[in-house]
Amino acid sequence: NAGVMQNPRHLVRRRGQEARLRCSPMKGHSHVYWYRQLPEEGLKFMVYLQKENIIDESGMPKERFSAEFPKEGPSILRIQQVVRGDSAAYFCATSSGGSTDTQYFGPGTRLTVL
Amino acid sequence: DQQVKQNSPSLSVQEGRISILNCDYTNSMFDYFLWYKKYPAEGPTFLISISSIKDKNEDGRFTVFLNKSAKHLSLHIVPSQPGDSAVYFCAANDNAGGTSYGKLTFGQGTILTVHP
Numbered sequence: 001n002a003g004v005m006q007n008p009r010h011l012v013r014r015r016g017q018e019a020r021l022r023c024s025p026m027k028g029h030s031h032v033y034w035y036r037q038l039p040e041e042g043l044k045f046m047v048y049l050q051k052e053n054i055i056d057e058s059g060m061p062k063e064r065f066s067a068e069f070p071k072e073g074p075s076i077l078r079i080q081q082v083v084r085g086d087s088a089a090y091f092c093a094t095s096s097g098g099s100t101d102t103q104y105f106g107p108g109t110r111l112t113v114l
Numbered sequence: 115d116q117q118v119k120q121n122s123p124s125l126s127v128q129e130g131r132i133s134i135l136n137c138d139y140t141n142s143m144f145d146y147f148l149w150y151k152k153y154p155a156e157g158p159t160f161l162i163s164i165s166s167i168k169d170k171n172e173d174g175r176f177t178v179f180l181n182k183s184a185k186h187l188s189l190h191i192v193p194s195q196p197g198d199s200a201v202y203f204c205a206a207n208d209n210a211g212g213t214s215y216g217k218l219t220f221g222q223g224t225i226l227t228v229h230p
Contacts, residue, residue: 004157033216042118042203042220043158056217091157099207099216100146100165105157 003027004094005074006106014114019079021109023092029104031097032075034067037089037108049075082113117141118206120221128229133191135224137204140185144206148218149178149189152201161202162189194228201225 003026013019025032030051035043045059049069057067064082069075079086089110093103119138127133135149145166150158164171164178164187171178177190191198205218 006157031215033218035218035220040222042120042222043205043218045217045219048215048217055215093157095216097215100163101216102160102163103216103218105150105159107155107157 004029004092004104004106006090006092006109008109009107010110010112012112012114013082015083016081019082019086019111021077021079021090021092021111022074023077023094023106024074025092025094026104029094029096031095031101032069033093033095033103034075034077035091035093037091039088043091046077079111082111084113087111087113116222117144118204118219118221120202120204120224122224123222124225124227126227126229127194129196130193133189133194133198133226133228135189135191135202135204135226137187137189137221138185139187139206141206141208141219142185143208144219146207147178147180147187148205148207149176150203150205150220151198152203152223158203191226194226196228196230199226199228 005024032049034046037043047067048056064080089108091108093105095101095103148163149161152158180187201223203223204221
């Protein structure tokens with residue numbers, strides 16, 4: 001976990017509001033993965049990004065969810081018009097690249113939708 | 115469609131004994147497997163991995179065994195310590211299928227409790 005930062009750690013939103021989750025990769029890492037963990041379940045892949053590019057968003061819900069990894073700054077997972085079913089822990093993981101390079105996870109953001 | 119399954123939600127062992135955590139998968143394209151450990155309120159931490167060209171990989175107290183014909187892998191922890199108490203996730207990746215990146219598929223996790 002060392003070096004991967006996520007904020008906020010806890011986020012409470014009311015239905016219909018927007019949630020923005022940030023992930024700052026470990027130094028030297030330019031590959032970012034977002035995973036979601038629903039209660040009592042394992043982590044589910046959402047999206048994979050490199051700097052300024054979305055490579056694979058096959059795990060993202062088609063509506064309301066978007067992700068970016070700009071040239072400067074953290075990666076952002078954005079959820080518009082949140083619903084109660086979006087309540088989950090969202091983790092980002094970063095790596096230096098390659099399919100077998102170790103992914104280092106951040107501490108996660110726990111989103112609660114009231 | 116649960117492609118990676120950990121059928122035991124929990125496991126309890128005595129300190130000093132062996133812990134064996136199991137994982138089954140259904141996707142025959144998976145060729146790289148990992149175990150992660152997770153404490154409450156933290157992100158998963160990488161433990162050990164194994165490529166499908168091997169059937170065993172060892173790192174200190176942790177050994178992962180892979181049985182490709184049975185589509186089964188297991189993690190052995192010997193000797194178990196109270197600090198090993200955590201949730202353990204197995205994960206798999208399909209490298210040969212064209213994904214040159216680490217798109218991991220996770221199991222549901224097994225809660226390991228090691229009693230002093």
